[in-house]
Amino acid sequence: MKTAGQLELLGLDLAELTGLVERAGEPAYRARQLFDALYRQRVAELEEILTLPAAFRGSLAQQSVSVGLPRIEKKFQSEDGTVRYLMGFADGQSVETVWMPEGDGGEAGDGSDAGAPEGARAQAWERATICVSSQAGCAVDCHFCLTALLGLQRNLSAGEIVGQVLAVLSDQGVALERRRLNLVFMGMGEPFLNYENFIKAVRLLVEGVGLAESRMTVSTSGIAPRIEELGREAVRPKLAISLNAPNDELRARLMPINRKWDLEALLSAARAFPLRSRERLTFEYVLLDGVNDSPDNARQLAELIRGVRAKVNLIAMNPGPGVDFGTPADSRVSEFQRILIEAGVPTFVRRPRGRDIFAACGQLKHTVS
Numbered sequence: 001m002k003t004a005g006q007l008e009l010l011g012l013d014l015a016e017l018t019g020l021v022e023r024a025g026e027p028a029y030r031a032r033q034l035f036d037a038l039y040r041q042r043v044a045e046l047e048e049i050l051t052l053p054a055a056f057r058g059s060l061a062q063q064s065v066s067v068g069l070p071r072i073e074k075k076f077q078s079e080d081g082t083v084r085y086l087m088g089f090a091d092g093q094s095v096e097t098v099w100m101p102e103g104d105g106g107e108a109g110d111g112s113d114a115g116a117p118e119g120a121r122a123q124a125w126e127r128a129t130i131c132v133s134s135q136a137g138c139a140v141d142c143h144f145c146l147t148a149l150l151g152l153q154r155n156l157s158a159g160e161i162v163g164q165v166l167a168v169l170s171d172q173g174v175a176l177e178r179r180r181l182n183l184v185f186m187g188m189g190e191p192f193l194n195y196e197n198f199i200k201a202v203r204l205l206v207e208g209v210g211l212a213e214s215r216m217t218v219s220t221s222g223i224a225p226r227i228e229e230l231g232r233e234a235v236r237p238k239l240a241i242s243l244n245a246p247n248d249e250l251r252a253r254l255m256p257i258n259r260k261w262d263l264e265a266l267l268s269a270a271r272a273f274p275l276r277s278r279e280r281l282t283f284e285y286v287l288l289d290g291v292n293d294s295p296d297n298a299r300q301l302a303e304l305i306r307g308v309r310a311k312v313n314l315i316a317m318n319p320g321p322g323v324d325f326g327t328p329a330d331s332r333v334s335e336f337q338r339i340l341i342e343a344g345v346p347t348f349v350r351r352p353r354g355r356d357i358f359a360a361c362g363q364l365k366h367t368v369s
């Protein structure tokens with residue numbers, strides 16, 4: 001267990017670790033050993049880094065240096081295999097991280113493996129997605145989102161972002177080389193309002209942990225200048241834009257951020273975003289019953305995004321206490337999808353995951369248990 005005031009190694013890149021070992025009078029190659037131990041071997045404690053001499057480990061411990069892995073404070077297991085984690089940091093702050101296994105029994109829609117031992121369940125999936133938080137709480141105030149009710153508590157460090165992934169992988173007993181793992185920055189917070197830490201975490205997840213950037217997606221509520229900045233990064237996830245309305249009047253009502261960067265600013269950043277070959281942008285659209293889910297809204301949306309190489313993910317509103325919107329009927333969701341597809345927009349309906357444990361989109365607010 002760690003305490004506040006320690007130097008945490010997670011979040012340091014190879015250059016920073018090199019500085020640390022050199023200041024300690026150790027040879028530079030120790031930095032690579034530390035880097036591999038932290039990100040590849042996923043050690044939880046300094047004593048587990050057996051490639052380092054005991055004396056060096058001892059001196060690090062004496063200087064209050066720790067690994068800095070978040071503590072798993074609580075786990076909520078859904079009937080569909082989804083696990084919602086409450087992760088605690090050194091200063092007592094906590095965030096949520098969600099594990100979503102899929103395929104070959106991992107997504108037990110009938111709840112058939114809900115009573116299976118943890119080890120057995122961990123083996124029973126083909127692909128999985130981890131949904132990571134980038135801030136504790138959020139300042140953006142999207143009106144359909146439970147996290148917004150928390151307000152912004154603080155930014156997470158790069159180490160705290162990476163640490164969520166490592167803690168979940170270790171808890172699930174995942175050997176990366178055998179698995180197909182996706183990562184989405186769609187948990188608590190607006191990643192682009194914590195940009196430096198978010199993008200450093202991405203680099204560490206690629207270079208250190210060994211995840212593929214092509215399997216990562218970051219979702220933004222529409223911080224247009226950061227979309228342009230992301231486009232210039234050498235290592236970056238795919239981009240999703242949380243759109244939720246086809247015109248400024250409605251979007252500003254649902255997402256106050258639209259008053260700062262309106263649809264024209266957002267769509268112009270989206271059109272200029274340098275997509276890689278075969279890459280598509282994603283527009284996410286949460287359907288709110290009777291608010292933004294009409295056939296007219298669908299036609300307007302198709303018009304708005306015409307010409308952008310993009311797909312649309314439709315998400316029927318996930319109900320939650322304190323949020324005043326309803327879930328549209330399935331027929332309304334299908335009609336919305338049909339109109340978009342007929343207009344030539346690839347459109348998918350995302351199945352809600354972990355609704356029963358408040359792990360689905362927009363439901364992360366850890367006071368609910």
Ligand code: SF4
Pocket residue numbers: 138139140141142145146147148187188189190221362
């Ligand atoms: S939807 Fe995302 S950006 Fe909007 S309030 Fe919720 S966490 Fe923040």
